[in-house]
Amino acid sequence: MFNDASRGALHRYSNLVMSFEEKRNLLLPGAVQPVSREGRARRWYLAATEIESLKQQEERIRQVRLEERTRIAQELHDTLLQTFQSASLHLGAAVLRVAQDSPVKNQLDRILEIMRQGIVEGRSAIQGLRSSGSQTSDLVGALSRIQDELKVQPDIDFRVTVTGRQRQLAREIQNEIYRIGREALVNAFCHSGAKRIELELEYSDSELYVRIRDNGCGIDPQVIEKGRDGHWGLAGMRERTTRIGGVLKILSSPAAGTEVQLSIPTSLASELSLPHHSSG
DSSP states (O other): OOHHHHHHHHHHHHOOOOOHHHHHHHHHHOOOOOSSEEEEEEEHHHHHHHHHHHHOOOOOOOHHHHHHHHHHHHHHIIIIIHHHHHHHHHHHHHTTTTTTOOOHHHHHHHHEEEEEEHHHHHHHHHHHHHHGGGGGGSSSHHHTTTHHHHHHHSHHHHEEEEEEEEEEEEHHHHHHHHHHHHHHHHHHHHHHSSEEEEEEEOOOEEEEEEEEEOOOOOOHHHHHOOOOTTHHHHHHHHHHHHTOEEEEEEEEETEEEEEEEEEHEEEHHEEEEEEEEEEO
16 A cells, blocks of 8 residues: 555654653553554545645646636637727728718717727736636735726726735635626726726625725616626626625616625635735
């Protein structure tokens, strides 16, 4: 079952497993002989080996998923996005030849703007697909960079705030939080017409809260409830939230803008508590 190297490691490890209490108890009258050190070490060694094997399997699965996302991103870039960019350039050249007083000028300008917005969102989606876990390891930093990635109007007031004691999150949980937050921020930057967007992360003892607020035009209640035909952003946010055991709320009105609230129990989200506060 064990090769020579494993037996050597097991023997060395067995010398370490006897605690001070065990040694003291052996010196007491009537002490019961405990389970042999080598037997206990064998069980612990097998458990550690199994844990390491599971970690390696998880890493292989993560790598396969990343490779598949990268392949899809490349296909989208080389086909759909390139086609949109080419069509946008041709349409832009045609619009320049249309007279300013033409009755179709405004309509063509609007179509061109929609196509350009589609290109921006396409690039954002591709960037999201290509993002690895290491790129989102700093959740606050990754979400803060989205404004620059989208290349949207620089006059939008984007503020990021972190309160509470930051915790190291489980990698898969953090990746899902990032994608939910990214979708909410893309919607705010690209569709709301907002001049102010706020991202807030709050670490409490019981919950991790992510809130994204804007002062834009709001979202139609029917869209919030049922989504928009051909668009899967809101549905994807809800599916990801369910997958990580969280709760997602979307509050919106034309007067107050939109607020996306995501909460996840700390017991599900956190792996390790970090001994410092961070705010921005």
